[in-house]
Amino acid sequence: MTALKRLVLPYPLLSLSLVVMWLLLQQSVGLGHILLGSVIAIGAGKAMQALQPEPPRVRNIGAILKLIALVVLDVLRSNIAVATITLSGRRHQPRPAFILMPLELTDHLGLAILSMIVTATPGSAWLEYSPTRNTVLIHVLDLVDEASWVGTVKHNYERLLMEIFQ
Amino acid sequence: MIEAADFPLWAAVLVSILAIAGSLLTLLGCIGMARFTDFYSRIHAPTLGTSFGTIFIVFASMLYFLVSGQRPAVHELLIVAFVLVTTPVTLMLLARAALYRDRTEANGNVPDPVGQDVVVEKEGGA
Amino acid sequence: MSAAILAWSLLAAQIIMGLAMAFAVYRMIAGPRAQDRVLALDAFYVGAMLMLILFGIRIGSAVYFEAALVIGVLGFVGTVALAKFLMRGEVIE
Known part of the structure; x- marks a missing residue:
């Protein structure tokens, strides 16, 4: 069979x-x-x-559904945030910044999905991944607090993706 | 043109709201792209149009064709799936190309490469 | 009543989308660098695709959907090729 x-x-x-x-x-x-x-x-x-790609080992359907819901909500929130920045004129200048974020996720498919999520969210863009150090360079349009931003991404997305793929 | 006289009012209002919301989001994205001052900020702006801009307009189209009963309107979902998958890929490629060009020409406050995956030749710009 | 609402709002949506495409064209002309122009071209493609979907609703025909899909595919391939060109100076190595 x-x-x-x-x-x-x-x-x-x-x-x-x-x-x-x-x-x-x-x-x-x-x-x-x-x-x-x-x-x-x-x-x-x-x-x-x-x-001959390595076959994906997907488990934990619940985590996938949770991830989808989280992504939809975050993209919607980020849409509103970027739209506000665009409309707010000269009073509120955005504070763009590069962030070098260390990652624990190593699965290729998981990394691909994480990069998609980060880039599809209007406020952040995935620029460059370094496989040797396992870090990623991210550009954020309006950075308020680097530590909390990294913490949110790691806590929400990376943990869920590690649950799904590792 | 639209001749559906018996098109229900609630659906017409909903289609209108979705279509206008989607195009407004796309417009805001393009205004942002025209307004922001450096490339790496501009790269965020088009995702407004490709995320919820596209989703709203596609939902408007699906709702319209579903209610007017001309055809089973699900194949617009293909556009959503396609746009959601392809836009991050193009933006990432473009961002990497921009990083590479900025590094070879040493302009802008671009961070240096980490690790060994990008080799930057200092002489000879692209 | 509902036909009038639909006709006017779809017209408004199309005008808004046209404005969005005009802003993309502005960025395409203004530059200043090649990557800005490619980014603007990508946004312009997306605007054209959404414009065709809106046009399809307004006419009430499914034909424009296929055109929108083709524009989406071509925009993707075109932007990827241009990004590759910016990176390496040639498309096919």
């Missing part, structure tokens, strides 16, 4: 999301589209196998 699974569906999540994307693009759930989408998804899974 596991051998068959490895042969046909090496990356089940990838294949499933490709089928869903195919059906969304076709805007139909007809049998023909499902079959065609499945053929493409299985082919893409095989192609992915040739690239």
Whole structure:
């Protein structure tokens, strides 16, 4: 069973999301589209196998849902904050700053997701990751307190991502 | 044009609010990009449009086509997923390119590279 | 009633989006450096994509969705290629 699974569906999540994307693009759930989408998804899974990425070890579905909720709330809050800064004119100049943040997370997929979250949040941007020292350079648009900012990111995101991937 | 006379009022108001909120956020992002004084501040601004700007407008579109019943309106979610995934990638690439250029030309208060992953040649700017 | 609300608000949203794209064009022209212009081009692409979605709602047709998706994909590829160019001076090494 596991051998068959490895042969046909090496990356089940990838294949499933490709089928869903195919059906969304076709805007139909007809049998023909499902079959065609499945053929493409299985082919893409095989192609992915040739690239041999390390398979993600995802566990802890609860932590994933918590992470999504946290990200949506934080992005919304940060949207409002940046919009206020843009509107506030000369009275309130933002205090941009570079932060060098040490990380404990080492999993590649976890780091990729953390960088996505940090960059997608309007107030902060992930600039450069150094794998040798495991630090990351982050630019923050309006920095009030560096220690508390780093603490929030580490406490909220890094802890959750470590729960999911490590 | 819109000929749906029996389009319910609540949906019309909701679609309008979502569409205008989304475009206002995008506008604020672009104003920020025009106003901020250095590149690393500007890089924050477009994410306003690509995060909730896109989400609001896409939801407006989904709601409109769902209520008017012209088609099952879920494939706009593809745009949201696509934009959410691609924007951070482009911004990170752009930021790294800007860091590299600023370091080779030694202008701006850019922090020095940490570790060995970026080799900066001091001579010969890009 | 609701048709009028929709028509006017969508028109307003499109005008706002047009303004946003104008600000992006300003940054694209003003620069001052190449990375600012590329960033502005990316924002301009996103604005164009959202503008097409708004246009699709206004016309009530799904055709514009595909165009918006294509613009999104092209914007992504274009910005990545330009960022690569800024970093190395050539796109294909």
